[in-house]
Amino acid sequence: MEIKEITEGETRLLIPSKRKITKKDVVFYNPHMELNRDLSVSITRVLKPGRFCDLLSGTGARGLRVCAEGRVKHVLLNDANPNAVELIKKNAEINNLDVEITNREAGSLLAEERFDFIDVDPFGPPVAFVDSAVRALENNGVLAVTATDTSALCGTYPRACRRKYDSLSLRTDYYNEVGLRTLLGYVIRVGLGYNVSFRPLFSHCTRHYFRAYFRGERSRRACNESLKHLVYLQHCFSCLNRGYSSLDGLLERCECGHEFANAGPLWSGVFADKEFCSGVMKELGFSEKGLELVDLVRGEQDITNPYYNIHRVFHKRGMPTRPTSELIDSLLGIGFRAVRTHFSGLGLRTDAPVKEIYDIL
Ligand SMILES: C[S@@+](CC[C@H](N)C(=O)[O-])C[C@H]1O[C@@H](n2cnc3c(N)ncnc32)[C@H](O)[C@@H]1O
Structure with a gap:
């Protein structure tokens, strides 16, 4: 494997020099995800987790940056690809970082270990990893997921959304908000099965991906509370009216007389915690784009109607x-x-x- 050295944040990284940014790369590294990793760094500075798991590490970019630039006690980096693991080891070495590195199938690792923070950054949808991540998460731990299958989540491929997320999608003028809320709804519904209430701390849609950070609390009461926000979206393609509804409150027609189109179940609550956003902004001075993003997300949480x-x-x-x-x-x-x-x-x-x-x- 031919490699070259780059610096991301304050961390040196060896990455494959010939890359197409597809999952066929010898080891996957996507420079467009730097902002996503900047946010992970600042978020761990705020949360100070104990055991952090970078479940699908690739070159180790995220886990190593979190270790070098964030605030964590212990970082485990894992990847099933032996070439990736070889590179993670080299990257840890050139940065003098003391981390644990494993070469395991994600599900089997999660079946045996528990973590305070689990980061799931897959190719495409995170659905294959969410269930095992929920079970491996300590009470009040944080689960972070990325989804890059935006065409399924945003309504271009509705059947893919039904299959993967068990949700009806809809191609609206605010398709990316429907996509993010569908992803949030999915993770929250998986949590409910284990009496884990997932509260979104921060989430966003940037370029071709969605990203969400949840705090998971083991509490039936909190789970029952979150049920209130697992609803359906009703959209009128004629007058652009839109709103959320419970399953038993769905209307057939909009006030304008046109039939409503429906999507869901999805999450209708806030998709970020304003106070948490303020804390993250204090730790994001190194990323102008990151600051701008978190500020915008913070500013839109008082209104949950789709834009x-x-x-x-x-x-x-x-x-x-x-x-x-x-x-x-x-x-x-x-x-x-x-x-x-x-x-x-x-x-x-x-x-x-x-x-x-x-x-x-
Ligand atoms: C999108 S890349 C990760 C990128 C990385 N997090 C970053 O920020 O650069 C996904 C990684 O997951 C690994 N992977 C895919 N399926 C896996 C599985 N079932 N168990 C462990 N690793 C897996 C792939 O080898 C690949 O390196």
């Missing part, structure tokens, strides 16, 4: 699009809440009903 793509809203009225900031100011001016969203520069998150939005155009 509007303002281009679509103007298009429905046959009008040219005006800046998002103008609409936000108009809605604030008539007493509604309105903010930007990290999901899209054309996104408007508001508690105003769709009729009110049309009125201010």
Whole structure:
């Protein structure tokens, strides 16, 4: 394997020099995930976990950065690919890091060990690893998952979403929010089976992937509470009205008379904890993009209604699009809440009903 050295954050990394960024690479390394790993570093600085497991390590980029730049007591890096493990060992050595490295199938490792923080960063969907990760997580531990199968989660391949996430997906103008909420709903539902209530600490959609960090508390009461936010989405493709509903409250038609399309089950609660975001921002001074992202995510947690793509809203009225900031100011001016969203520069998150939005155009 031909390798070259790079530096990510403050950590030196040997990576394969010939890469296509596909799962066929000898060892997988994706430079576009640097922001994702920056966030892991700052999040571990806030949470200070004891035993951290980088379950699917690749080159070891995440686990080694967390060890070198974050705040953790013990880091275990694992990968089933022997070439990856060879590289992880070299990378640990050149950074003088004292870590545990294993070459195991993820499920068998999780069946034998327990961790305070488990990071699941697979190719595609995380579903094959979530169940065993839930069982290997200490009470009040943190589970982090990445999903790169955005086409399944966002409604392009609805049958794939049914198969993997046991959820109906829908291709809406806020498709990436539906995708993130479907992923959150899935992990939370798996937790419920073990009386583990997963509360999203921070989650986001960036480029081609979703990422979510959950705190898992063993508590039936907390599980029952979270059931309230495992709901269905009703969307009207005619007037763009949208809202959440329990299964027994689903409506056939929108107020405009058009039939509702449904998605779910998905998570309708907050997808990040505002206080946690503030803590993470204090530890993210080294990443301008990271700060911007966490700030946007923090700012949109008071409104859980899915965001509007303002281009679509103007298009429905046959009008040219005006800046998002103008609409936000108009809605604030008539007493509604309105903010930007990290999901899209054309996104408007508001508690105003769709009729009110049309009125201010
Ligand atoms: C997307 S890559 C991980 C990237 C890495 N976390 C990073 O930040 O650079 C997924 C890794 O999971 C490993 N893998 C896939 N299935 C596995 C399994 N069942 N058990 C252990 N490792 C597995 C692959 O060899 C690959 O290195």
